[in-house]
Each structure stands twice: as structure tokens, then as C-alpha cells.
Amino acid sequence: MTRLAIYPGSFDPITLGHVDVIRRARSIFDEVVVGVAHNAAKNYLFSLDQRLSLARQAVQGIDGVRVEKVSGLVADFARAEEASAIVKGLRSSGDFDDELAMSLLNRHMCGVETVFVMGDPSLSHVASSLVKDIARHGGDIAGLVPDSVAGALSRAFQEGRNG
Numbered sequence: 001m002t003r004l005a006i007y008p009g010s011f012d013p014i015t016l017g018h019v020d021v022i023r024r025a026r027s028i029f030d031e032v033v034v035g036v037a038h039n040a041a042k043n044y045l046f047s048l049d050q051r052l053s054l055a056r057q058a059v060q061g062i063d064g065v066r067v068e069k070v071s072g073l074v075a076d077f078a079r080a081e082e083a084s085a086i087v088k089g090l091r092s093s094g095d096f097d098d099e100l101a102m103s104l105l106n107r108h109m110c111g112v113e114t115v116f117v118m119g120d121p122s123l124s125h126v127a128s129s130l131v132k133d134i135a136r137h138g139g140d141i142a143g144l145v146p147d148s149v150a151g152a153l154s155r156a157f158q159e160g161r162n163g
């Protein structure tokens, strides 16, 4: 039996911390589906198509991983993919506090358990929001995001985009 996990997130944009969690999840599950979510209430820097494209480039070459769009609830996506688990990465106890209620709600809605994967401590400071702040102010984001994301970030801020 194939064990598939979904790894949902905003991925605005995908970072090397996310890629690390994807690799760790893939070492546990036969297949990992990265679910790029769109929440109309959120102000993203990158469009859904850009976030999908950057995530696809970032996982290119990692066997057993694909990237899909999450159009509605994560719970419905988990059911549609017949997922055995929802994976979330944890960097800190703060992340756990944010994820606890979400994992219980998702289990309530679709019966799928959330599996928490501890990211590499060398990447515990990497968050999409911080990376955007650094890039917005012209700082060096090498080693924090894949090269394609670094290029997309500098283009976005040269265009004067906000997010």
C-alpha cells in the first residue's frame, strides 16, 4: 500500500526550510504532495501560479514529490488525495502553538492525522515572511531560498510589489 502525505502551506515563497521538510517527509512517505493554498483574505507577494511554479522548480529532481493547488479546505484536499497524513514542519514551540488547533480541526473534518516534522536546526531561522523582509530591503538571501526564488524576489521588489 502506498502511503501518501500532503504538505500544505502558502509557500509565499517556498524556502530551503520547506524543501528540507519535504525531503524529510519523503523519507517517511512513499509520495509527498505539496499543496499550495490560496486564501482570499491573505495578501500574498506572489500569485498562486507563481507560488506553484516556484515550488515546482524547488522540488524538481526530488523523486516522489509533486506540487498541486489547494482550491478549498486542506481537509478536502487531503481526502481527495487519499492522504494517510498531513505533514507540517516545526521550527519552534511557537509553530506548534499555531499548528495544534489546526491539526485537531483537520482531523475532525477529514479523519487524517497531522505528522509534525522537525526541520533542520540550521534552517530554524528561515521563514518566508523574514526572507521577504530581507529581500525587500536589498539584503542577501543566499542560502535561505532556492536560486530561482531569490531571482523572483528581487524582480518582485524591483517592480515595487508588496506582500
Ligand code: PNS
Pocket: 008, 009, 010, 011, 037, 038, 039, 040, 070, 072, 073, 074, 075, 102
Ligand atoms: O502557514 P501557512 O503556510 O500560511 O498555512 C496555510 C495553510 C492553508 C496550510 C494553513 O492555513 C492551514 O492548514 N489551514 C487549515 C484551514 C484550511 O483548510 N484553510 C483553507 C486553505 S486557505
